[in-house]
Amino acid sequence: RKEVEQDPGPFNVPEGATVAFNCTYSNSASQSFFWYRQDCRKEPKLLMSVYSSGNEDGRFTAQLNRASQYISLLIRDSKLSDSATYLCVVPHQAGTALIFGKGTTLSVSS
Amino acid sequence: NAGVTQTPKFQVLKTGQSMTLQCAQDMNHEYMSWYRQDPGMGLRLIHYSVGAGITDQGEVPNGYNVSRSTTEDFPLRLLSAAPSQTSVYFCASSGKGQVYNEQFFGPGTRLTVL
Secondary structure: OOOEEEOOOOEEEEOOOOEEEEEEEOOOOOOOEEEEEEOOOOOOEEEEEEOOOEEEEOOEEEEEEOOOOEEEEEEOOOOHHHOEEEEEEEEEOOOOEEEEOOOEEEEEEO | OOOEEEEOOEEEEOOOOOEEEEEEEOOOOOEEEEEEEEOOOEEEEEEEEEEOOEEEEOOOOOOEEEOOOOOOEOOEEEOOOOHHHOEEEEEEEEOOOOOOOOOEEOOOEEEEEO
């Protein structure tokens, strides 16, 4: 089993829609998790950190289920500017580096 | 602060050539790492460093060497380039001490090996 696995996508949704991405991880010792956003093969940028049951930031909610080793990202009221690739990430070696999922592509249309 | 800088932005090599991808950060971060990104593959960890003089291998280290002589710089060397090393390379850095520290990425180097 790969360390991080994500929904393959792509997700194509209209503006205003709610969309959820799922991610599973294999290392039960992982303490923290991240969602990064990447635009058009530019550098990834941190969207949210998750190190308890969940985290909310405006339209974005990340949830963690340690028993199932499952992380989700919910985007409400999707905007055109949300179109990007969303990367599920876990720490490597206590935070010295990162292990990435393959990413899920979101396309929001008007 | 310039953050994390990478040079060059683009590079074309012939098979067998060697080159060094440069990475520098001005945030006094202890941790630095190199990733490659291929279409549909996400980012994969090549090598990483927890401080000057200390490096270790990541998921895909073969064909690459690194060194960390200063806190600021973490160059990645391709000793004999192969077409399979055609990719986008990202360097990242983060501060020490907390597992949820944000990693800051450079803009990437787009490498083509012919």
